Amino acid sequence: MEANTQSVIVVHGGAGSWDTDEERLVQALRDCTAAAAAGRQLLVAGGSALDAVEAAVRVMEESPVLQAGRGSHQNCEGRIQMDALICDGATLDLGAVAAVELLPNPISLARAILDHSPHTFLVADGAMAFADARGLPRCDLSYLLGAEAPDGETLTVAEPSPGVGDTVGAVALDGRGNVAAATSTGGTKGKAHGRVGDSPLIGSGGYADNWTGAASATGHGETLMKVVISKRVCDFIADGLSAMKACEAAVAILSERVNGVGGVIAIDIRGGIGFAFNTPAMPYAFAVGTGPVHAGS
Ligand code: ASP
Numbered sequence: 177m178e179a180n181t182q183s184v185i186v187v188h189g190g191a192g193s194w195d196t197d198e199e200r201l202v203q204a205l206r207d208c209t210a211a212a213a214a215g216r217q218l219l220v221a222g223g224s225a226l227d228a229v230e231a232a233v234r235v236m237e238e239s240p241v242l243q244a245g246r247g248s249h250q251n252c253e254g255r256i257q258m259d260a261l262i263c264d265g266a267t268l269d270l271g272a273v274a275a276v277e278l279l280p281n282p283i284s285l286a287r288a289i290l291d292h293s294p295h296t297f298l299v300a301d302g303a304m305a306f307a308d309a310r311g312l313p314r315c316d317l318s319y320l321l322g323a324e325a326p327d328g329e330t331l332t333v334a335e336p337s338p339g340v341g342d343t344v345g346a347v348a349l350d351g352r353g354n355v356a357a358a359t360s361t362g363g364t365k366g367k368a369h370g371r372v373g374d375s376p377l378i379g380s381g382g383y384a385d386n387w388t389g390a391a392s393a394t395g396h397g398e399t400l401m402k403v404v405i406s407k408r409v410c411d412f413i414a415d416g417l418s419a420m421k422a423c424e425a426a427v428a429i430l431s432e433r434v435n436g437v438g439g440v441i442a443i444d445i446r447g448g449i450g451f452a453f454n455t456p457a458m459p460y461a462f463a464v465g466t467g468p469v470h471a472g473s
Contacts (some may be wrong), residue, residue, distance in 0.1 A: 183219035184349045184447045186462040187211045187232050189242045190342025190361075191394045191439030194457035194473065200241050204342070204459040205471045207239035212461035212469045215348055220466050225348040225356035225390075226264050226287075233260075233283040233358045236344035240322030243342035245280055246315075247322035248362020253369045256320045258362050259376040260286040265355035265384035272297040272376040276304060280315040283360045286376075288312065297376070320362075343375055345382060345392025347443045355390040355443060357382035357406070364397065373397020379407035388413045389445055391423070395430070395438015395455065402434045409442045409450070419443055419450030427452040 189204045215232035219225070237245025248256045257275040260282035264270065271290030274297070276282050288310045289298055298306055307314075343361035350356075359382040361375040374397035375381035381397075383406035384390035391406035405426050412422035419442040430436040431454050439453025441460055451460050461471040 181349060181351050181353045182447055182465045183351050184443055184449065184462065184464050185212050185215035185219060185228055185232060185346065186441045186443055186449050186451065187215065187236065187344070187346040187460065188392065188394060188439065188441045188451065189236060189344055189459035191437070191453040191455040191458035192243065192342035194455070201457060201459060201473060203241045204239070205461070205473060207236055207242060208459045208461040209469045209471045211235040211346065212463050215346060216463040216469065219348060219350055222351060225350040225354045226262070228348040228350065229346040229356045229358035230262060230283055230287050232346035233344055233360050234281050237281050237283060237360055242344050243362050244344040244360040245282060246320055248320055249365040251363070251367045251369050251371070255369065256317065256362055257369070258282045258360065259372055260360040261376045261378065261382045262286045262290055262358040263356060263378065263382050263384040263390070264290065265386040265390055268385060270296050270378055272378065273299065273303045274372040274376045275300040275370060276307070278314050278316065278320070279307060280313060280319065283358055285312055343394040345394060345441060347384070347390040347392050347441055349443050349445065349447055353386065353445065355384045355386055355445060357384040357390040357392050359392045374400035374405070377401055379404045381406065383407045383410050385410055386445060389419060389443050391440055391442040393438060393440045394458065396436050399430065399434040399436030400438050403429050403436070405430060405438070405440055409440055413442070413444045419448040421450070423450035423452035427454050430454065
């Protein structure tokens, strides 16, 4: 297909428990801006939406203030278990991982599964064995603890908390008209060992389909998955809603149907952008073509 579509990238840094005055939110907006810029750079050079969402999420996984990769919350045993999903709207191919540990970039393991595995979803030890077989780098726990602890500090177990984290995600449209979505998380703070939320679940944490658009979600996974929020956004786009109205309608259902908290970003195949959340803030950033990155929360 000819490269004739204006590319678009949208990212989010999680609909967590942000205090809108805090310095951490300012840093999160900076990191979301850097992530959108990384995705834009690939897209304007003719790169694919799939490469752009992976690159953008990698930037946010490396941020200590965002809750994916470095900076992830500890579970109730003090371990960090991460989940990720990447979806290709051109083929509906996907790769997903859950409960992986000691990896700096879980999204790249999800991508390796999409590209190189006959399966779509690997968890825990099996996913780690696949990461090792593909030669993906590992990291130590002190790196993942990010700003929360200096190198070498002994582990302290997080208090269980009903609060959500600050999952990261990206959606993109490339010059060939293909869409993609990616989502990565350390899950909720103090979660049970082995708990998996919405983020790696196709249709819940993310979805992408060239027939409609792409979406990436964040928030309380136990409720987000009940309303299959990302697929719901794409279904609303199929019904004729703009990406923005589709996100707003899906978040309204999250609130009204299951009393859930969270947010979602989306893109439609005409390049329309959407974002909505029912938490105090959700840092996001987007760029259209070679235009500037706009950020907000
Ligand atoms: N949705 C993630 C989960 O439930 C957390 C978050 O987005 O903050 O694992």
